[in-house]
Amino acid sequence: MKRLLIIFLFSSILISGCNNDISDKRIEADNRKEVPKYTDSFINAEQDKIIGDLKFGMSEKEAKKEMEKFDPPYEPGHKKSIGNFDYDFIRAKYDSNKLYSIILSITLGKWDNFDELRNLIEPKFGKPDSDKVEWQRDSCNYQHRILWTIGKKEIEIFNEISDCKTSLTFIEIYLPDIQHKVYEREEQIKNKVKDSLTNAAKNVF
Numbered sequence: 001m002k003r004l005l006i007i008f009l010f011s012s013i014l015i016s017g018c019n020n021d022i023s024d025k026r027i028e029a030d031n032r033k034e035v036p037k038y039t040d041s042f043i044n045a046e047q048d049k050i051i052g053d054l055k056f057g058m059s060e061k062e063a064k065k066e067m068e069k070f071d072p073p074y075e076p077g078h079k080k081s082i083g084n085f086d087y088d089f090i091r092a093k094y095d096s097n098k099l100y101s102i103i104l105s106i107t108l109g110k111w112d113n114f115d116e117l118r119n120l121i122e123p124k125f126g127k128p129d130s131d132k133v134e135w136q137r138d139s140c141n142y143q144h145r146i147l148w149t150i151g152k153k154e155i156e157i158f159n160e161i162s163d164c165k166t167s168l169t170f171i172e173i174y175l176p177d178i179q180h181k182v183y184e185r186e187e188q189i190k191n192k193v194k195d196s197l198t199n200a201a202k203n204v205f
Contacts, residue, residue: 037126038150047151050102050173056153058099063092093174095182101174114159117169118146121155152177 038046048055054066067090070080079086086106093101106117122128130147144159154176160168 037129043151047153049153050099054099054102056099056175059097060092060094060099063094063099067092093179093182095178100178100182101172104171106169106171114144114169117157117171121148121157125150125155 048057050056052066052069054063058066070090080089081087087104089105091103091105092099093103118128125148128146129149130145132146133142133144135142141162142160144157146157148155152175154172154174156172156174158168158170158172162168
């Protein structure tokens with residue numbers, strides 16, 4: 001009987017120790033969980049904003065009125081600018097008369113360092129979620145994409161250099177879900193037109 005009691009007590013201690021070890025590991029795992037980059041209140045406040053008073057979902061008429069504040073008609077010697085940087089033109093995209101994308105085209109020659117452009121965004125939104133550089137082998141062509149995701153919107157800086165001469169740089173602030181749907185819809189239309197032309201050509205012969 002004593003022997004059974006000793007075995008029982010010893011087993012209980014082992015089980016208790018294992019449970020404590022499991023609990024400790026769970027606590028450690030919980031502590032290692034990544035802290036969200038943005039708070040919910042920050043996301044709710046920022047995800048509908050574009051630049052200035054421009055917001056996603058505005059009608060074309062509303063958006064054009066707001067864009068006039070930083071995209072005035074061309075005047076000799078006048079520079080278009082937002083904050084501390086100049087840009088060449090601004091392009092807006094709409095879906096069902098609702099604004100879902102703004103693109104600012106920038107001449108990289110205005111910048112001594114591409115990182116200056118990046119540093120305009122990092123103070124507010126932190127380190128980017130994606131930062132990729134792609135070089136084409138045995139050439140002077142390269143692409144650099146930097147991306148931030150804030151709730152339902154994304155901010156992308158894109159820089160492309162071709163033959164070590166031509167440079168294209170832009171900032172796009174957009175809703176990726178809507179952009180993807182628009183792209184898919186346009187592809188479907190293109191395919192229908194292509195099939196229609198193919199069938200028309202077959203009927204000629």
